[in-house]
Amino acid sequence: MTTSATLLLQPVDACCAPAGEDALDASQAEDVAKVFKALGDPTRVRLLSLIAASPTGEACICDLTAPVGLSQPTVSHHMKQLVDAGLAVREQRGKWAYYRANFTALTASSRALNPA
Amino acid sequence: MTTSATLLLQPVDACCAPAGEDALDASQAEDVAKVFKALGDPTRVRLLSLIAASPTGEACICDLTAPVGLSQPTVSHHMKQLVDAGLAVREQRGKWAYYRANFTALTASSRALNPA
């Protein structure tokens, strides 16, 4: 993987993007698009919403297949996409794999695109 | 087109989503995903960023082809995607078609997914 992660590791003393109000360059745009692309599928939006709306704030694959009406491999595949984009965090506990939502990546990308 | 637009036309007295903190249903997820999907391509992210960073806040196709290094039909195609998603507004003035960025759709979708 060639993630540059320049969006998530902002210097603390910077308000927004390092360059201020200029347009994003190709590399920055790629990082931003990666996050949005993961949210560009209704199923993944639904999965993340389900996880976030869960009482415990987390969910395993077996809890998610029924609500979205898709097969287990498909749900697993989608969750991998979300994890790769930094929008979900996976934690293995015994037999189960628990996922939590992480909206930090979303707000970071949104702010990179629209520093307003 | 079957846009339900339930995200952009929130009642003014509602803080966030009509149903509060429940998970998004399939229809809502589709609307949210449509916006994010439009931003799921690095070129479109770049285009929107270029427009927003422009001094006048708007740009025509001919100003955008060079920075992204793509053909005119391709840029036109991408801009149509952004307009359809509500992220850009097109205005024809004489020979030129001017585009402005509209981040309202982005913040609405973000808030629908993460009301926090």
Next chain:
DNA sequence: CAGTCGCATTGACATCTGTCGATGTATCGA
């Protein structure tokens, strides 16, 4: 230890997507 359960991976497939060249359509200028 054998069986079951939860999940990831693989392979396959139909569909969608980004891109281009060619062409069509207004609009402006000479």
Next chain:
DNA sequence: TCGATACATCGACAGATGTCAATGCGACTG
């Protein structure tokens, strides 16, 4: 009126994407 300009649309094509059934792999349970 004729040519040039700006843009959209069309047709085509390679590559990416979402989905499933089948399989593999750990972890728990009897």
